[in-house]
Amino acid sequence: MEPETLVRDHTIYACVMGSRAFGLATEGSDTDRRGVFLAPTELFWRFEKPPTHVEGPAEEQFSWELERFCELALRANPNILECLHSPLVESVDDTGRELLALREAFLSRRVHETFTRYAHGQRRKLDADVRTHGAPRWKHAMHLLRLLTSARDLLRTGVLSIDVGDGREPLLAVKRGEVPWPEVRSWMARLVEEGETAARRSPLPAEPDRRRVEDFLVRVRRTSALQSRPYDEVVQGVVRGGGVGQR
Numbered sequence: 001m002e003p004e005t006l007v008r009d010h011t012i013y014a015c016v017m018g019s020r021a022f023g024l025a026t027e028g029s030d031t032d033r034r035g036v037f038l039a040p041t042e043l044f045w046r047f048e049k050p051p052t053h054v055e056g057p058a059e060e061q062f063s064w065e066l067e068r069f070c071e072l073a074l075r076a077n078p079n080i081l082e083c084l085h086s087p088l089v090e091s092v093d094d095t096g097r098e099l100l101a102l103r104e105a106f107l108s109r110r111v112h113e114t115f116t117r118y119a120h121g122q123r124r125k126l127d128a129d130v131r132t133h134g135a136p137r138w139k140h141a142m143h144l145l146r147l148l149t150s151a152r153d154l155l156r157t158g159v160l161s162i163d164v165g166d167g168r169e170p171l172l173a174v175k176r177g178e179v180p181w182p183e184v185r186s187w188m189a190r191l192v193e194e195g196e197t198a199a200r201r202s203p204l205p206a207e208p209d210r211r212r213v214e215d216f217l218v219r220v221r222r223t224s225a226l227q228s229r230p231y232d233e234v235v236q237g238v239v240r241g242g243g244v245g246q247r
Contacts, residue, residue: 013096155198
């Protein structure tokens with residue numbers, strides 16, 4: 001089965017991410033589409049397994065196979081967790097709704113480490129731009145501030161909200177380069193400090209609910225297998241056709 005066919009025929013959840021989901025879209029903003037597809041269980045019985053992710057078929061579209069998506073979400077991958085909380089859902093089936101109902105199961109205090117690690121990597125890139133070009137890439141600075149704010153609020157409340165709300169205009173001012181870099185840098189440092197304080201008092205559990213997520217995945221795989229053509233029928237068909245025992 002071609003990767004694009006998996007996305008087209010087996011997507012269980014699709015949403016819009018990026019600036020449009022964050023409430024930061026302006027004229028000309030891209031539409032970044034993300035999704036989750038469920039590869040039929042019978043495809044895993046072959047030596048060549050289904051892809052863990054697929055780019056396309058549309059421009060700016062990226063999808064993960066359900067198991068890979070769950071693995072990354074359990075690791076508190078920022079991009080994956082935010083995908084689960086997009087306010088712009090384009091399509092969702094019954095399995096996708098079950099996945100969305102598990103959103104809280106993926107959340108834990110691990111987000112402090114993963115969000116902070118990602119933020120530090122982005123900050124190093126911004127500092128390198130300042131040293132090389134005298135200024136950061138302002139759009140990237142804006143998105144880093146947004147991420148740090150989202151992480152702090154998640155640790156404080158236990159709820160992940162990705163729309164910036166009232167923070168839109170201050171963040172867009174950063175994107176336009178209207179806020180001096182030293183002020184932006186201080187803003188980032190303050191958010192990091194507030195995030196560390198929030199992590200010590202967070203209502204989030206120490207670890208995600210891995211068992212609950214795994215039970216969901218096993219049940220979904222089993223249901224997919226039952227809906228597929230039985231494996232013994234496939235084998236018998238091959239035998240009758242002379243495809244087994246030939247050298």
